[in-house]
Structures are given as structure tokens and as C-alpha cells.
Amino acid sequence: MGTRIASISGLRGIIGDGLDPVDVTAFAASYAAEVASRSGKDAPGILVGHDARRSAEMMTAAVLAGLSASGCNAVALGPTATPTLGFLVKERGADGGIQISASHNPAEYNGLKFFRASGSVLGPDEGRAVLDRFERRAFRWAPADRLGTISQDHSLPVSHGLRILGLVDPEAVPRRRFRVVLDAGHGAGGRLAVWMLRQLGCSVRVLGGEPDGRYDHPPEPTEENLGELSAVVPALDADVGFAQDPDADRLAIVDETGRYIGEELTLALAVRRRLAQQPGPVAMNLSTSRVAEEVARGLGGEVVRTPVGEINVVEAMREHDAVIGGEGNGGVIDPRVGWVRDSFVGIALVLDLMAATGKRLSELVDELPSFAMVKAKFPAGPEPIAATLDRIAAAHPEAAADRRDGLRLDWPDAWAHVRASNTEPIVRVIAEARAADRARSLAEALGRLAGGGGPS
Template sequence: MSLIKSISGIRGTIGGKVDENLTPIDAVKFAAAYGSWLKGQSGKERVKVVIGRDARISGEMIQNLVQYTLIGLGIDVVNIGLSTTPTVEVAVSMEEADGGIILTASHNPKEWNALKLLNNKGEFVSDQDGKAILKIAQENDFSFAQVDNLGEIFINDAYIDIHIDEVLQLPLVTPEAIQEKKFRVVVDGVNSSGGIAIPNLLKELGVEVIKLYCEPNGQFPHNPEPLKEHLGDICKKVVEEKADFGIVVDPDVDRLAFITEDGEMFGEEYTLVACADYVLSKTKGNVVSNLSSSRALRDIAHKHGVTYTAAAVGEVNVVTEMKRTEAIIGGEGNGGIIYPELHYGRDALVGVALFLSLLAERGISVKQLRESYPAYFMSKNKIQLTEHINPDHILNEMEKKYASEQITTIDGLKIDFPESWIHLRKSNTEPIIRIYTEAKSQKEADELATRFIEEIKALCK
């Protein structure tokens, strides 16, 4: 398995051969490249980097390799330990650091890990900056510090609590109203840092928490991507416990999904829809999501009389478009909420607090809330790539075939039909082509996906 070097970071499986997997040598090389780039960018005599990790089994090993490489470059490290992606992003700003590294492979299985790289704003580095870092790594262009100029490590394990405090102070979050409702909620933390952060946030909001897989030991009890087919246990648990709803996060807590009181998926696409609906009901402003996200967000934006814009897939692309359009909320349909009032990063803690505030205000169940939104159904599929399949050729051929339809090519190929759409794109994180479809019924979405999968397979012969 080759290392994946992309806008989403340096990602690979643990073990194996150098340059083919995420080995200790690769972790050191890319940490050195990032640190060297950061020193060149900052122009400071002393540079500071925040590092945090999710609960993956390999996390502590990779963190030690990375942080000791950085101090070898003469960089100071703020080690916030077991943490979440949004917590590290918040910490970079609060520490006035020059950058940050999150050690997580997000929704990938336990054998994966990654270095996600942040700039001095606590945001993911740009594509241009990412390429500059990769060039330094490729050329081994490192200069390490002399013994009297080594960096230092400062440990601060309070940042999850600090992050929670920042969420509670957001003007649109209503702790007292939430407490009055006495919600009862099941939390699936997939045995990672979400098992700490989400229950602690809920307790501060007066919510009774029923924990499921909240031991941060890195032994994921199911596929960590928060999709319906992986969440049978929590769906069952919500009904058994007669809970008001369920909350699911991925290992690094930047994706968020809800389960209705009857054990059904609220729909991770509708996480952003609900939070945007609440925010737009209080403050008028534009919204942004990516090309693979539901049309429901566009409908909500139109309901509130504001502008919706679609960006290329990837948090950095959505953030760039949000800044350009001065959007007040945005994110991705995979359950990622970006609320600039706190920071420009996907944040499940912010999403939970906004969602609870919405529920408390409207006084309806999660199922009733879901039924109040436009009904769209999505099918998410993928085709595994091999060295014999050229994804660019496939996308070009499909673009030619459907040239008479509404076509968007800023990120792969999106074809908009009157009542449905399909988005084909190479993944940033895995050797696959993702195939997302949406229609007015699940049957139509599935059939559209099946049709295109067969057409793609025909091109591969």
C-alpha cells in the first residue's frame, strides 16, 4: 500500500516498508519536512507547534516520533495528548502557535494513521503549502538544531475541557434551555477520543449520557466511518434505553451523525442541514458545503433567503469558499460542521451543542425534526482502483457521454439531472473512485449508482 500524500495529509498503514507505508522513518521524514517548512514560513527564531492525537493503537508511537523530530529542529512542542481534531485546531489559535499536527487517520480502520498538518490559524495547510512540504521531504532538505538550540516539550492535557468551555460560550448555544429538557442520549465514541469529549460536553449541558464504546483504547468495535451499515449497535441501544436520540462520532471527532429515537439514522447529510437551519434562523448569512453534499442544504438556504455555494470536496476547499462568500456556517455532508464563530474547522462538539439548542427551542423529537426537512436519499459507493485503471480516463469519458447535462468539474465530475445528481471523484485518502448519488427516493439513488457503476466497469474492460 503506497503512502497517500494529499490535501488531507500524510496517510498510510502502520508497518511494512519505508516509502510504502507509514513507518517510523516516514513519520520522522514528513515531520522534519513540515517543521522545516514552518521555520521558513515564520521567520522566527523560535517556532511553536501544537500536537494532539486520537486513540489509535499507533498514536503514542507516532506522536513521540513526530514531537522529538520537531524538537530536534529546534521547535517547541505543546503536547495536548489524547485529543480531537477540532480541539487541536482551537489550541493552535489559543496558544498563538505557528502550526499544529493532528495524528489521526480520521474514519480509516485501526491499522491506518496520518499526520494532518495545520497552519498558524489552526486550519489545514493549503494545497500549495502541502506541495512545498512534500518537496522538502522528497529532497531531504532538513537542517537540525545544535545541542544548545533544541526545542522543548510542554504538556497541556486540559484542552478538551477548554474546547468544551469555548463551545458553551457561543452565543447561539443555550445551556439552560438544554438542561431544562433533561435529554437522555446514547453516545458511540468508537473507543477513541470522542468517548471523552462528547460525554463531557453533554454532562456540562445537563444531558444524561449512556456510553457505548467510549473507552479510548483504539480498539474500534466496528468500522469507524459513521455510516448506517456500521451502526447497528447504537441504533439498537437507543431503542432499548428509550433514549431521546443517539450521537456517533468518528475517531478524531470531526464527523457527527445522529440516531432518531426509533433507532433510525437521522442522516449524516442532515447534521449540517439541521445546524444550518438553526443558525440561519438566528443570523442571516451565506452557507457552503461540498459538491458531494445533499441538495437539502441548498433548500434550507433558500428558505432563509440566503445564498448557497458548493465547493470542491475537502475541508480546506470548503473553508476557502466560506471565507470568499463570507458564509456564517458550512461544512461537508459527511457530518462535518464548520462554524466560524469558534473556528474554521469541522467540529462535532459545536455540532452537538447547536443541534441540542435547536431541539430545546423547537420542543420536538429528533424524528419529527428530520421529517420537517426536504426528503432526499443518497447512495454512497466506491470502486477500488488498481494499477490498470486510469481514473482520469474514466472521468473524461463520462464527461463526454453526459455533456448535454449540467456538468461541474472543479472536483472530479458532478452531473446534475433535474431530480437527481451523481458525483464521481478520486478519493484524497484512499485508492478508490467515490460514487455519490442523490435522488427523491432511496430506490432511485441506488439505481442511479448501479447504472453508473456498470458504465464505469464497461470502460475498464
């Protein structure tokens, strides 16, 4: 089986080491059968997009084979950002969508992510149903006269960009004539991001703009991977640098000095601008920085915390009529556009914030509440994870405990989130505090309590 991981979230693995076209076709057929069952249609319409990995053509062929052989009518969109796929599924009235991507994983990985007709990713029950069909091979093959059609549409999805342009001040942003450096990471988001930035009157320097998957650096937009962007921004006297991951649902930011702002603060900046436009609730998961929470509360917004997972944030946004939501990985969700983490939305709201305040990005970041975050992983101990979490909670009776997703502990000056990995025998710990030493010591102490000794 190699590295393949099939779960309620979809499929992911290494090409040639567990992830093969046979399973890809079968998983697509399983999803097709579930869509047909839920929609009541014999020939559902499914949109298919992919990020720009070199395995994309092979994966797309396998997915399209599974859909057509199941009687679905498929439209292949070519290199497409994940948020764009979600937007187009809803806009075009499709019955579902499949994004072929391994997100921020290295080039040898690929995978499948499935969408509802509403444009959001599948919920746990739907994902479990698809996985069950895959494991039981409970899908259908259509006869020759009922095979689904396959069509191609590789046009630039400007409708998604136009919707996002409607979020910002149409005069203030172009008036500033921002100089922007975009690191598209040779992924699926570069073409639309450049088009959108130019519509906003920005001059754009693009790094990794060709969607060919030939990564110049590891694709996750972390500080250590964005050294070129951090150097180019001040060298060109640019106002801001934006970095997308390969499927463009995450956004990292570099300020005009070349300082890496990162992904955690993307949501905080977007929340600040959105709540200035329209007050309302904000949803974020339990692992997201308290910076975004304090920004929201400072602007009168109710904050709703959810278990980790994009769909959990989306469901909370729907339930509480949130005006914005997201996760600390640089994923901003704006219901005016869609129900997917969207780097394009993040870009637009940050530029709109800079235009509305007249401030440089570094000034806006320095105005944010200051916290230090530490992320660590520790070898799991021998006892069941539930017992481990009980023991950790008992050791900290002074902290407010949330057990909806692992264990989150809150103190007035800090918080920590302890979760077991679903794929490795490790415990993940995130700790955040106003002082860096406090965050480090808290993460180490909780790691020791988890039974794993030092960080792995």
C-alpha cells in the same frame, strides 16, 4: 513502501506495513522547516495531539523527536480531538499543529494532519511544499544548544467546550434535560463531549468512552457499525444518540426510535438551526447531499459549492463570509468556533434545534426534504479520466455540468458526482435523487459510461 500514502494532505498508512517512525520523524521535520520558513521564527511553537489508537504513543514520540530536533518548541496534548487541536492552535497563538490520526480508518492505520496558525488544515500549496521537503529531505537538524523544548499538557480542553456552549440557548437546552447516548468509539472526543453534554443539563450514557483505541466496532460511524447505539437509544428511552469517529471531526446521529439518521443529515440539521440564529451564506462541497442545500435555500441562505476537501470549504467560507459550512460526512464547520469540521458543534446545534422547536428528533428529520443517495465505485477504464468525464458530460447535455472536481451533473430531480480516486484505479460515483430507483440507476449508468462495468 507498503501502504504508506504521502500526499499534500499529510501522511497515512498501516503501522508496520509502510508507515514507520523514521518517515514520521522526517515528515514532522519537513513540516517544522516549512513552518519556520513561513513564520520567520527559528523556534516555532507547535501543538501536537492524537486520537486514541494504540500506536499513538509511538507516533507521538516520533513526531516530537522530529520537531525538537528541528528546533521547534512542541507541546504534547495527549488524546485530543482534531477540531480541538485546530481551536487550540489559534487560541494559544501557536505557529502550527500536528494531529496524529487516521480518522475513520481501522485500528492498524495512523497518520499525520498538519495545521496552519489560523487553526485550519493546510491548503494545497502549503501541503505540497511540506511534501516536497519530505521527498527531498530538505529539512534542518538543530545543534544541541538549539534543540526545541518538549512539554506536556493533558488537561481537559474546556476552552473549546465553553466556546461551543456559547452557541446555544443557555436556558432552553438545560430545561429539556435531554437523555443522550454517546458512542465515543474509544476515540479522542469522548471526555470533552461528556463534559459539554453535562454542562447542558443532559444525562449521558457513554459507549466506548475510554480513549484507548480498543474499538468495539469498526471506527467509521456508518449504519452497519452502530447497531449497539441504535439498540441502546430506544432501550433507555433516550432522546438522541450521537456517534463520533476516532478524532471527533465527524458526527453521525440516531433518533429516539433507534433510526440511524446518519452523517449526511447532520449538516442539514445544523444548517437549519444556524440560519434560524443568523441568516447568511452556507458552504458545502460538491458531494454533499442536496438536503442541506434545500434547507439552506428555504431559509434564505446563499449556497456555495466547492471541490471536495475540508480546506476548500473553509476557503469558500472565508471568501463569502459564510455563517456555517461543512461536508456530508458529518463534519460541521462553524466560524464562531474554528475552521475545522467539529462533531461537538454538531451536537450542540442539534440539541439547540430540538430545544428551540420543542420537537423530537424524528419529527425534525421527517420535516427535511427527502432524497436517496447511492455511493458506488467502479473499476477505471483504460482512457484518461479527463476523456472519460468529457464523454459522460457529452452523453448528458441536458444536465448542468460542473468540472471543478471531477464531474458533477445536476438535473431538477437529481444530481451525480463522478471522481477518480487518488489512491486506487477506480472511479467513485455518488448519485442522489428524490426516488431511490432513480439514484441507483443513475449511479449504475454513469459507472458503465466510465468504462468500468459493474460496481467493484
